Amino acid sequence: MTTGAAGPSRSAPRVLIADDQALVRTGLRLILTTRGIEVVGEAADGGEAVSAARRLKPDVVLMDIRMPHMDGLEAARRVLEQDRDRDCRVIMLTTFDLDRYVYEALSLGASGFLLKDVTPQHLAAAVRLVDTGDALLAPSITRRLVERFAGGAARAPAVHRDLTALTPREREVLTLMGRGLSNAELARELGLSEATVKTHVAHVFAKLALRDRAQAVVLAYETGLVAPGGSDG
Known part of the structure; x- marks a missing residue:
């Protein structure tokens, strides 16, 4: 799936992981680092994710939708708002396929979503894909998602x-x-x-x-x- 001309590629995307479950963060970090992708930080809730993104300036943020104190939607909105010049990419993490909140995340500017049971190969490929400026979702999948929840x-x-x-x-x-x-x-x-x-x-x-x-x-x-x-x- 392509979305047009991509920007300059980076060999090692810098990633921030935001999830309230420590085991999930550890697993994601292990998967990415063993595939040559640098994890620059972790956050346990949305507020921490916004602060960490401002401080660490990652290329990609893996953002859980459901977190305490500040959910992933609000955190994604703030990260993308504060990062307009650098063009950081946000991938939403969700447990349920076609979670209704993913529609809102896409409208805010998130580059796609992944299920938490994604394979290690797919996870690493997804991070590298959005780091080039591409969108993670195929247009036809995005359309089905929007049709399901837009109304x-x-x-x-x-x-x-x-x-x-x-x-x-x-x-x-x-x-x-x-x-x-x-x-x-x-x-x-x-x-x-x-x-x-x-x-x-x-x-x-x-x-x-x-x-x-x-x-x-x-x-x-x-x-x-x-x-x-x-x-x-």
Whole structure:
């Protein structure tokens, strides 16, 4: 799964682990360090995670959704807000597949989610993937997640962007991304080269201050460009 042109790769992502269970943190640290990924710190709750992220400046934060004192959603929001210039990536950790809170995390700018029973190989690959600037979720999976929870989200939409900045072509590209199309599928649909599509995608991200394709899918739903069930607005 790709989301377009990635930024410069880093051979050893610096990771912060935030989880209220010490055994989980220890296990994640062991998995990552044995695969050449540096763990720069740990946090036992959301407040600690925000402070540690500010101090340690990790490339990727593994953030448990359910933690005491400050949950992972609020912690992710604060980490991403305080790190706009460095572009830190947040991966949410959850026990349950398609946890409704993951939708809110994606709308806040998280780069994806992992189940806690993920294989060691998948965990390491996921960290390296988001460190390049990619989104962890395939667009089609993100779309199913958004369709499941967008209509009944407890909080107000977290992504607010002015779509008037987009050209008609860029608006069309965002709509198709919201429907779950990859860059290759966008190219076929629009009769363009993949290089041209990547340029349009990059312009959409820049104009709307989006971190990755997962957040673009959320935005397409929350602005009404795409409606649950597949009809476009």
